[in-house]
Amino acid sequence: MVSSRDFPEHCQKTSERRFEARTVAIVALVLALLSLVGWLYLTQTSHLAVTGYRIMELEQRKALLEEENAQLEAEIAELESAARLMARAQALGFQRPEKVTYVIVPNYPVQEESRDEVSGVQRTAPTDSAEGLTSILARWWAGLVAQFDAWLQVQP
Amino acid sequence: MSVVADEKPRWRLIFLSAVLIGFVLVLIGQLVRWQIVEHDRFREMAAKEHQQARILTPRRGSIVDRNGRPLAMNVVTYEVSAAPNLITDPYLAADRLWSLLGRPRDELISVLSQDVPYVLLARGVPMATGEAIMAWGLSGINLEPSPRRFYPEGKLAAHVLGFVNAVGQGFYGVEGFYNDLLEGEEGVLHGELDPWGEIIPIGESRWSPPREGRSLVLTIDRDVQFMVEQELAAAIERYQAQSGTVIVMDPNTGAILAMASYPAYDPNTFYEVEDERLFTDPASGDHYEPGSVFKVITLAAGLDAGLITPDTPFFDSGSIEVGGRVIQNWDRRGHGNVTMTDVLVLSLNTGAAHVSTSLGAEQFHTYVRRFGFGLRTDVELAGEVPGTVRVPGDPEWHESDLGTNAFGQGLAVTPLQMITAVSAVANHGLLPRPYVVAQIIDQERVISTRPYLQQAISPEAAQQMTEMMVAVVERGARLAAVPGYRIAGKTGTAQMPIPGGYDPNSTIASFVGFAPADDPQFIVLVKIVKPQTSPWGSEVAAPVFKRIAEQLFLMMNIPPDNVRQQAMAVDR
Structure with missing residues (x-):
């Protein structure tokens, strides 16, 4: 049986150095992994935050566009109002038909x-009903x- | 060697310790207060600082006519205010703003030159104008967006629509009746705030979305409504009348195609109306004594009860006594031997009173109720009234009411009740429930209103009554006749009650009629209040009916009777 005392000194030192190197490597690896995870987390979080603000910005833009759309629809509706159409038709010389065949x-x-x-005329049963659009x-x-x-x- | 302790330092130590202990106790006490006693308050304060509950306002539902034409919609307007004490050059600001805000330049200069922190300059400024002002970036000028209800057709169908006030509350018409459905439900967004006061997208947040307001599709036809309003306004002017109402309805379903009253108001500027009574819909929220139009109901009851036929003879002596009251004809004359059809054509009060007294008070009023009088029609309009019908047992009821009610006196009905009741005659005896909302649109779901009908009289009685009403137009109210079409109708000239009796100088002229008589597609009621050129329904309301009916035949694509019958024969 060979005891540790039987190893030459330089062999023992080499072994310790290997152990230290492995430990350092493991620690470095763990640190690298942690850094990677941290970097990924921070990147994702930052990306998420930026995207979130972008979504909010787009939502605000959407709301503004919807308001502008509603405004335009209102203008169209006003321009197509019955009173305006009648006035325009009369100005263009349109008349009610005197005789219809x-x-x-x-x-x-x-x-x-x-x-x-x-x-x-709706000839349907006297009940309330609901159906999809x-x-x-x-x-x-x-x-x-x-x-x-x-x-x-x-x-x- | 003995050590003599110095007393002073010990006391200083004790004093210092006491101060420190006291300080620590105060700290502990304060901590207890912060962490335990007032924990909730401080937590709430912190939450307020970093968190916010943002109310998400739903969009109010729109209202469109039966063909999808918008009648009520939402727009964004701006409230423009100023902080004059922050404005460095009031002349420049006034130069830019006065024409856009519609205010005199000098007035604006004096307003902006004051040393005050806030002045309201204008409300309801259109979006484009507001954006133009914003683009200038004038210091001290603030713009606050606010949603506003917009009615693109102006006064059109104002009484049907109602209006929405500055805080989004609907009043009158469908805006008032369906306010809860139209306004939707608020949502809320709870979230953490960033340093700029914006909610952090990845922070802790809770979101409850708003429920958008539901939209309404009305039974109203915008073009029919416009035509009716024009004809009504022309009639009011022509007959120098005080006011008037016209209703156009589909008698088969109760769907209201048009409902117009004059005078009306513009719901866009409802706040400019001085007399609030103008907001009440005269068609459903105001009642009147209908006069001779009501004879249709009396005689229909007699026909349904089997008491009379169109040819039942009646001797008209010119007067009849009921409950101690002598009832006379409108012309104060007796017409001798006549039939029940003649009673309707000549509009004889005596004949109608004869029928009601023959029916008896109980049976007569059963029919009156069956036709819907004295009850709300349940139309979807805010402020509907049931009218007034005295029945036996009421403290105010008098036996003579049985005679006067027969020709439309001593009771009060709404125009909507009147047209609905006559619709039963047009619709094989089936009384429809009038309605103005055809569909309620809830995002992807559409809820359709279906007509509700109940039997008021038998189909045979309705048919006989229709023929009697055709005789009225062919032999009596000829001004309502439209060549080529058989029209059923009845005139009414009602006196207006005043304290102690009736106003001898004022009448309500009315006409109700439907066409084509053999297959009714529409029924029209015309009511003109206090016409000055003639008091009679046959001379005032009947011609208005004719003008409206002529246009309805075209708009609804209803050919003359002979063409229709030929087409049906060809189809067979």
């Missing part, structure tokens, strides 16, 4: 729904396409 077109397909829309649009689109199809089939 109706023409009967045999087999002209008029959908009951569109007729009701014109007359403002998408389904209303889909129904409207399907009705429009069907109406075009029907028109195309009318013989002149």
Whole structure:
């Protein structure tokens, strides 16, 4: 059996140096890792903060644009008001029709729904109901396409 | 060797210790106060310093007509104020501001030259103007944005819409009725503040989003409303009347297409109105004695009860006594042997009183209630009134009421109740509930209002009544007739009650009619108050109905009866 005392002195010193080097390396590695994690954390946090401020800025910009949009919509609505249109029509020489002639077109397909829309009649059950906007649009689109199809089939 | 202690240093030590202990005790006491006793207060103070709860104001819902045309929307305006004591050159500031703010230059110079910290210069300044002022960067001039309700059509449908005050509260009309739905619910953003007072994006925060106000789609048609308002204003001028109301409704559903009253106000400048009574909607919030138009209800009740038919004979002596009161015809004449159709065409008070007394007080008033009188219609307008109908058992009821009520005296109804009741005649006896809101839009969800109907009289009685009303237009109120169309209608000339009786010089001229008689698409009520050129409904209100009906036939694409019947025959 060989005891440590049996090692030559220079061997023991070499071993200690290796141990120290390894320790230093481990500590350095840990420090490097910690620094990396810290750097990553700080970078991310800083990036997050900058992005957050940017989002806030964009939200403020969005709000401002929405306000400007609302303003423009209001201006359009005012320009399209009934009183203004009437005044403009009269200035351009438009008049109410004195006589209206109706023409009967045999087999002209008029959908009951569109007729009701014109007359403002809703022939539905006397209950309250709720439906999605998408389904209303889909129904409207399907009705429009069907109406075009029907028109195309009318013989002149 | 003995050591003699110096007494003075010991006392100094004791004194110093006592001072230090006292100081420490004060510190401990203060710490206890800060950390325990007033912990919550200081915590709150700290939170206030570093945290903020920002109220997120929801956007008020918009209001559009049945075709999506905007009637009420939101805009941002600016409140412009000044801190005159910070303004170095009031002349320069006044030169730039006076034309934009619409204030005289000299007045503005004197205002800006004062030594005061705050002066309000203008409210409701348009966004573009406000931004232009901001771009100049005038020191001492401040601009504060504030949302404002905007009504792009001005006075149009003012009584239906109502208005919104400076703090966002809706009053009258749908703005008042649906205020809770329109204004939405506030949200809140709790967060930590940075040194510039902005919320730190990555700080601790809680966010409760605002619920945006719901939008309303009305049954009102902007173009029909405009046309009706023009015709009403022209009629008021033509007949030199005091005021008036016109309602256009779909009798099949109760959807109100137009509801106009004159005089009206501009909801954009509601604060300029001096008489607040102008805000009340005369169509639903004010009542009147309807006069002979009410004979439609009396005779319809008689038909439904099987008491009369259109041809039932009646001898008109010119007067009839009910409850001790003698009732006479409007022309003070007796017309001899007539039918019930003649009673309506000639508008005989005696014939109507004969029917109501034959029905009896209980049955007559059951029908009156069934037609909705004395009850709110539940239209979605703030300030609706139920009218006044005295019934047997009421302390004020008198037996003679049975006779006078038959021709529309001694009771008070709203124009909306009147047109709704006659709608039942047009709609196979089904009484609709009038409504002005077709849809409520809640972000992606659309809630549609569906008509609610209840049977007031039988379809057969309604059909007979319709024919009797057609006879009124064909033989009596010819000024309401539109060539090519069968129209059912009835005139009314009501006296105006004053303390102790009726005003001999004032009347309310009215007409209610629907068309086409065989397939009614619209019903119109015209009410003109205190016309000066003629007191009669047949001469004042009937022509207004005609002008409106002529345009409605075109706008609603309703061809003349013969064209419609030919088209139906071709379709078959």
